[in-house]
Structures are given as structure tokens and as C-alpha cells.
Amino acid sequence: MPRQPGPRPQREVPGGAPARSQPPPPVPGSAAQHGKGQLTIDAPEPDPLEPQDLAAAAIRTAPAWLISFVLHTLILIVLSWIVISRDLPSIISLDATYADTLGAQLEDDSLDAPMDMMGGETPSFSLGPAPALDPLASPPMIDPMQGGLLPTARLETAAIGSALTGREAGMKRGLLVKYGGTQVTEAAVQRALDWLKRNQRRDGSWSLQGPYSNPGMTDAKVAATAMALIAFQGAGNTTERGDFQEQVLNGWRALLKEQDQDGCFYHGGQDQDRPYSQGLAMIAVCEIYGMTKSSMFRAPAQKAVDYAVKIQSPEGGWRYLPGVDSDTSVTGWFVMGLQSALMAGLDVPSLTFHRVDKFLDTVALDGGSLYRYQPIRQGYSLAMTAEGLLCRQYLGWKQDDPRLLRGAQLLLDNGIDWNETRDVYYWYYATQVLHHLEGDYWEQWNNVMREEMPKRQVQQGREAGSWDPDGDRWGAYGGRLYTTCLSTYMLEVYYRHLAIYSYRIE
Template structure:
């Protein structure tokens, strides 16, 4: 059986064996029927010849060549053609005047500007309404309604002191003015926290074995509460913790208690605890010096200022060079976040209140003591803010401008005035402290360790009979309030304290310890002849 004939592409009697002449490469030939048509002009004749030549082409030649072409070559040509086509499509999409929006996941890059750490708006405390109502107000402090005998300020015969103590508490030349714009911090501000000087100060200012035993028990309790990471918590693991968490504040407060009794990260019975704590604390600091990012909005600046004090005091006590940049950054943040009014509050550079301002001022004074850079203008502005919340010679100090004064804020304001340069014989200083001691003494029936903390420091610096009367209650009543048995042995219960239900057991314990360490925690600001010490 003969093979089937291939279909012939020839028409009009044109033999298939004739090879057609080469055609124009870029011309498209029309598909017209093969017919002998009479054309009127030579142009149409040439067109007809082209069509006829095309029909003479032997397409079997192409078919044979395709059959003998390697498959890989055909595949490569097809794929290259497809890729070229896609490439032209992509180029076409990116050309022209059209705008293309490219989306990608961004990466956060921290900035050194303070605005990066703007603190969110104040959120209400997670407390039952009843708890807030019981503690949110403090008794008004009205000097005009008080009937207080004004004793004359006189010197007190103190126990004999050693040459070391006499050298540190040396008299300066009295100033003719009752105020000094800025008191320069003394390099020996924390010198009494350990060694023989600690024992001398304890004796000189009325500390006892009972007060020291209470401090030892309290520090042992704090040690047991340290978390594996080196920090402390406001909520636990102890009982009756705070309603809200603030690890930065908790860690700073615990550090200050250990340091107040003489321990640092390089020496002392709690050296290891302080070392772990400071390593945790500096890890919280960003490039602006801020350390309280995870605290609640209304607690951030409290925590920041307390952490600032801890770093500055630790650097002042040890001069450990690696601490300096962290402490300096905290001081720089204080300067950058000061409000136009001259103080600090919940948000940087916004408004001011006496409570937060007191903490920041203590941090700056600790920075001065450590030899850090502290702008004197920052301290001058603090004094101007205190002028707006204080009533001069006749009134105490208020929480904010326009509010009535209170005992706690008066104690804060007077302590700030002492560190800013008021001399001991300033009339407003004497009147304010005498009124506090006579009308708002330490009362175990109404504990308020926050008020006691500020009043105790101010009374201690002032000295004289006023301090003796205040300390007579402090050294007896405060140790008696300490838990002496059980799992919380060494701590102070928060339930009855004015702010204890907010702060929790760690808060009341730390502030009680600050009060009982007052005899040696800071060197006194004044001597006993109504002049400045430093």
C-alpha cells in the first residue's frame, strides 16, 4: 500500500518544486484567492506576482526542518520568547506617568529626641471606687486656723563627735540673705552610710538598736522578694501587693533601701542584690535616659525620677565609671522633660505638681553630688515653681497651683527649699516645720509613710528640739508597726496606710526603711547655730 500523499499547497498549475524568490522580511502578504486577474496598472501586476511567488513556496521544507530540530532547542526558543514577552509587559507597567505605590514592612529605628517617648494619656487606676474615695483626699493645711506656740530656735547640746564628723559637718560663713539661689551639693552627702561615721551619726541623731534591727529585718525581707531577673515587682510574690505593676519603681525603691544602709554593687551585705538590680535597671534605659516605659501613664515619671536617684546615688557612692553615662542620661532627661512652669508631672514638658517635682529635684541634687552635669537654671526654675504653689511665710504648699495646701506637700516643699538654699533661720522654714510637728506628728493610728518620709528628712536637716520631738515618736512607733512573724516578717503592712492600698507592701516597706535610715542616709544640711553646713 502506497503512502498517502501529502496535501499540496500549490495552486494554478504552479509546480511545488520551484523555489520561491526571497520575500520582503517586514511585509505582510494579503491572503487573496489565487486567480488570474487583469490589473490595470503595473503596481497591481507586481502585487499579483508576489502572491503567486508565495504560492510556489514548498512548505514541506519547513515541516522537514521542524521534524529534524532537537526538542531542547525548540523548548529553549519558546521559553525565551515567553520570558521576553513577560519582560516587555513588566516594563510597560512601570513606564509612563503613572505612580506606583510600593508597600513593605517598616522597621522601627529609635531616635534620640525626647518626643519619641511621649507618654500616653493618663488612665484611671484599676481600683474599686470605694478604695479611691477613701484615700484620694488629704486634710487641708490651713495655717491661719492653727494655734501654735512659736518657740525660739535654739541650739541643742549634742553628743561629742569625732574629728571626722566635725570635719564633715563644718560651718560655712553665714549669708546676709535668707535665701541662696542654689545650694551646691556636698561631695560627702552619702558618706555616713557605712563605717565608723555611720555609728557616730546614729548616736548623734537619735537612732537606736531597735531602729537598726527593724532596718535589718526589712532589708532581709526585700532580699527575699527579688525576682530572678534582678528586679522587683509592686504586685508580689509577697501578699497585699499593689493594684498596678511598676517594675522600674519597685526596683529603684528597693535599691535605695539597700544603698541607704550602705550596700552598693561593689560592697556591703547586699552587694549581689544591688549588682543584679542595677544591671536590670540600666537595660530599661533608652537613648534619651528614660527608664519607665512599661509603667502606667500616671506612674511613669514617678518611676523615672526614683530610678534617676538610684543611679546617681550609686555612682556617687562608688564612682564606678561604667555607671556614669547612665546616670548622666537620667539627669539629661530631667532637664529635657522639665515643664515651662519649672516642675514635672505625668507628662514631659507639660504641667507640674509638687509631688513629682520633689522626686526630680532629689535626683538632680544626687547628680550634683556625684559630679554629673546639672544645669543650674533647671534648679532655679524649680524654685520659681515652688513660689506658685507655696504661700510664703503664712501658708504651706499645695499639690498644684490654685489648690489648698496640705501637710504632705508642705513637707515636700520645705525639703525642696532646704536643698535649693534656704537657710535654717528662714522664717517660713521655722514656721512650716513647727506647725507640721505640732499638728501632724507621727501617729500610728493614721500611718502615712509618704508624708513621714518627707517630714522626717526636713526635720532631721533642721535639727534641734524640733527633730528630737519628731524622732521620739518615729523611733518607737514605726518599728512597732513592722510585721515580726510569718512569711512577711520584716515588712510593713499596707492596709491602714494612707497610700498603702495603692502602693502595696513593697511601697510601705521601702518608705518605712527610708525613715529609719534617716540618721545616716544623708549628711545634715545645717549645723546647729542657724547657719548652713554646705
């Protein structure tokens, strides 16, 4: 309970003691003095009962230097009282309030002064091409062949400023213009976040099974909560700022309770849910640490990274059981989590990425431009190709790599089409690959995406702001929250991560 302020004791100010009265000077000669040939008459003794003006006598008989000293001392005392009285602090008044959530009671509305009253200049912002940033602008280029063969080698980066800074208000506006975002795409993001806010559970978590229509097949609390947090964080919301600060804070209270000492977030349930839940939670916690640098998240984030490294399979990827087997789908989520860790300045062994690169070689087709789910599968899929290419971009492939460009053309040839079988999972990964490539690849893809995705969002009713899962390839399994979160990530792509090749210092 806050301490109630009481009256502050007055500060004791040392003052000069009053000058001690000097005794009257002795009266010269009290007896008759006789001189030769002269008669002297003794002065009469003063009556001891007659009042004496001792102060006047002291002043008359005091030497000049003493009078000067006393006057200067009095002046200094008076001046000291004037100075001290101005320095005395005023009594501080504390207003104790109560709030439903931790942290809300510390907000001070008096600090929200209008910008024109702050006395500072309003920061200017250019919508032109962003200048080259410092080396912290995005994750470092990874050459798996340099240093990656040593089990103890680690990739270390300084604190993120960085590949997530596009989410900050000023830069966000510029990136929206530069990469083709619009007021319509941003309005769709806002509506989606409002929908997620309405469907957050009392304990701060989310579920794939409701309380909304078209739920998924499993509760998947960890995966659902992580997906919602990634959507909020993608738009710049954290536990410290943003329109949805409260939802993010409550969501993290719920999700951190799920992590054990080893860094694992998922316990129980179906085996196929485990790796997706862990990968999504790792992405979310590494992002929030990178965005806030809060000590609340550093240990959980590093533990999640260490756990991912620990359970990497001998093939180099991840799958349903820790340390057993690999597939491209699960591996892609873990690579995204480890990249988020690098962005946040966390420690990731370079050998981990070298092993991922080796695994991708086993699922690659056409020299690396196409990808399949597992080495035993015969043909490629669009979703696995997009996911594999994104991993290759993060692992260091150049922007003009012929394998990357061939794969990107395949993605463009199979763009977003609501009349065909929908696959928001594929669209999400393809959106990232082509955004990083920029240029004509991105422009062609984005011209369709920025029109179709907001148009297909539910506009009215209880589910306004969400996307219907009906007709989506995995919609029946993931449900409405799954399709809504992935669709939101797509519309946040303009600023969620800075484009790799434009903002990276090699």
C-alpha cells in the same frame, strides 16, 4: 574560660664561660748553645706522648695580675648565682572556680584576714559631735539668683565623699548616736532589707505586685526596683560592698536594661507611673555612682540628669507627661534626684533649680510655710507642705528662716500616729525636713518615730520585716513594698544624708 597555668619556663641566667686554657709557654732553646771556652749540652726533647700538666704550667708562668683577675671573676659569678636564685619568682598557682553571678568568682577568702593579724592599728572612732568637714561634705548652697539666669550656667561639685558618707560603717555608728538612732531601729532596717532580699525576682528586679501579700495595683517594675535599691544603698550597700552586695548588683543589672539612650527608664504603662519611676530611678543611679564612682554608672546617671532637665515643664516642675504641667508631688522626687546628682559630682544646670524655685512660689501659701499640690488647688496638704519645705532646704533656705520654722511646727503638730489615718508618704518627707533642722524639732519627732516604726513592723511569718499597707493613705495603690521601702528610708534617716546645716560649708 580561664587559662590554665602551666609550668613557667626557667629563666636563663647568663653565666661566665670557662676560662680558655692557655698554651704552654715555649721551651727555651731546643738546640745546643756554644759559648767561648764552654761546652753546653742540649736538653733532650720531651716525648710528645708524655702527659703534660698544662694548667699547672699556665699558672706557674702567668703574670700576677691575670691570676687576680681570674679569681675575682669566679667570685663574682658565684655571687651572681646566689642573688639571682633569690629573685627568681615562684610559680603562681591559679585556682579557677565557677560562680552563679558575675564577680562572685573573684572573691578570695584568703584576703579576709582578722584585723589583729593585719599589722595595722585598729581605727579609732569618736561618738562625739562630728568636726567640720571639707567643702565636699554635702551639696553646695544654691543661690538661684546668682548665675541661675544663664541657660548655660552649670553647678559643678567635686566628687562626693560627702553627703552620702554617713552610710559608711564608722561614720554611720557615730551618726546613729548623735541623732538618736538605736539598736532597735537598726535591727528593723536589717529585717526590712532581709524581706526585700527574699522578694527579689529571678531577673534581679522587684515588683509592686508581689510575690508577697497586699500587693499594689500595678507592677511598676522600674519604680519598685529603684525603691528597693535606694533602701539597700541607704544602709551602705553597693555593688562593691555590704551584706546585700549581690542583691544590689543583680538589681542594677535589671534596672540599667530599662534605660534608653535618652536617659529615660520608663516605657509603657500608665502615665501617672512614669514620672515617679523616672524620679526614683534617677535618685538610685546618682546615689550608686556617688557611692562607688564606678564608670559603669557615670554615663547612666548623667543621662538621667540630662533627661530630667530636658523634660522640665515651662512652669518649672514635672508631672505626668514630659515637659507638660507641674505638681509638687512629682517635682519633689525630681529635686531629690538632682540633689543626688550634685552629691555625686555630676553636672546640673543651675537654671533648672531656679525654675523649680519659681514653681514652688506658685504653690506656696502663708508666705511659703505651706504648700499645695498645684496652683489651682485651694488648700495645702501636710504631705505637700513637707515635700515643698524639703525642696526649699535643698534650694538654699536658711535654718532659721521664719517660713521654714512655721512649716516645721505644723509638721510637729501632726506627728506619727498609728490611730489616725496613716500616711507614710507624708511621714517620710516630714522626717527628712525635721532631721535637717535638728535640735528640738528633730528630737520631738524622732522620740516618736524610733518607737512607733519598729513596733509596727511585721515580726513573724512570711512577711516579717515588712510594714502592712492596710490603713495607709496610699497603701492600696503602692502595696506592701511601697510602705516597706518608705518606712525603711525613715529609719535610715540618721545616716542616709548628712544633715544639711551642720555639714555644709557655705
